[in-house]
Amino acid sequence: MTGSSIVAMGHYQPSKVLTNDDLAQIVETNDEWIQSRVGIKERRIADTETVADMAGFAAEKALANSGLSAADIDLVVVATTSSIDRCPNVATRVARKLGIVAPAAYDVNTACSGFSYALATVDHAIRAGAAKNAIVIGVEKLSDIVDWTDRSTAVIFGDGAGAAVVSATDEPGIGPVLWGSDPEKGDAIVIEGWRPYIQQAGQTVFRWATFALPALAAEACEKAGIKPSELVAFVPHQANLRIIEPLARKLGAPDLIVARDVVESGNTSAASIPMALSKLVERREIPSGAPVLLFGFGGGLTYAGQVVRCP
Numbered sequence: 001m002t003g004s005s006i007v008a009m010g011h012y013q014p015s016k017v018l019t020n021d022d023l024a025q026i027v028e029t030n031d032e033w034i035q036s037r038v039g040i041k042e043r044r045i046a047d048t049e050t051v052a053d054m055a056g057f058a059a060e061k062a063l064a065n066s067g068l069s070a071a072d073i074d075l076v077v078v079a080t081t082s083s084i085d086r087c088p089n090v091a092t093r094v095a096r097k098l099g100i101v102a103p104a105a106y107d108v109n110t111a112c113s114g115f116s117y118a119l120a121t122v123d124h125a126i127r128a129g130a131a132k133n134a135i136v137i138g139v140e141k142l143s144d145i146v147d148w149t150d151r152s153t154a155v156i157f158g159d160g161a162g163a164a165v166v167s168a169t170d171e172p173g174i175g176p177v178l179w180g181s182d183p184e185k186g187d188a189i190v191i192e193g194w195r196p197y198i199q200q201a202g203q204t205v206f207r208w209a210t211f212a213l214p215a216l217a218a219e220a221c222e223k224a225g226i227k228p229s230e231l232v233a234f235v236p237h238q239a240n241l242r243i244i245e246p247l248a249r250k251l252g253a254p255d256l257i258v259a260r261d262v263v264e265s266g267n268t269s270a271a272s273i274p275m276a277l278s279k280l281v282e283r284r285e286i287p288s289g290a291p292v293l294l295f296g297f298g299g300g301l302t303y304a305g306q307v308v309r310c311p
Helices: 031-038 051-066 090-098 111-127 183-188 202-223 241-250 269-282
Strands: 003-012 016-019 042-045 075-079 104-108 133-141 159-169 178-181 233-236 291-298 302-309
Touching: 003 051, 003 111, 003 269, 003 302, 031 241, 042 159, 051 090, 051 133, 051 159, 051 269, 075 090, 075 111, 090 104, 090 133, 104 111, 111 133, 111 159, 111 178, 111 269, 111 291, 111 302, 133 269, 159 269, 178 202, 183 202, 202 241, 202 291, 202 302, 233 241, 233 269, 269 291
Parallel strands: 075 104, 075 133, 233 291
Antiparallel strands: 003 159, 016 042, 133 159, 178 302, 291 302
């Protein structure tokens, strides 16, 4: 095998919906203020579900959609920045839930770019012959670490999980990753200390994302040997509609299908890309085999992106 491909997707969101009007009862804000600044209408909040629970539910769905069994999986990788439990890691908890025996299992934390980082490491492992079939998960329970009295962050974040089954293939379905970071701006988003809250310098992140990311997204396409105009869809990290829409326009592909799951789900960090892609696949909005640019960015400030073929 000379490459790997995403063969199936799955996602999970808690049933509890927190609307902008609900938030207005908690903190000084309103629907118009939130939508005009970040484009979010509502988000999902986990009550009893843990990070590992949500990861397991999404992975279970992706595995069922793939036609493979737990016995076929030899690698589990989870991207998260919000797991309260440090050991055992989330990946081994998911493996146990699904009945996967003796897989390689590790967690990745690069915040909002985590899924693209995790997907790249899985692709590399499969190309190197270290794995054949893998489950890659992005999952967050950010409600655990949100200060609900701080309207600058409380209105943004939500909970959920998305997962992909990745398998060895003769033809590469996952393009080369473009990844990196801007450590000098690393303190723009922090979750530090014991029992921390998310703190974010919103304008710093916004300026960095709107000015730096268009060229990086185009470079990710170049590494895959594809022009942005040849893309069918664009699934960026669902940070803010005011970042997503200008970034999509600057790619120079006016007919792109652009994921806008942030409107209904809020910012779910590492979960946002796989969750948004899974929904587009489930609704059959992207043809199978079509080229899709995934691009994550956020805390660190880290970024990662690659062109994949839609399952």
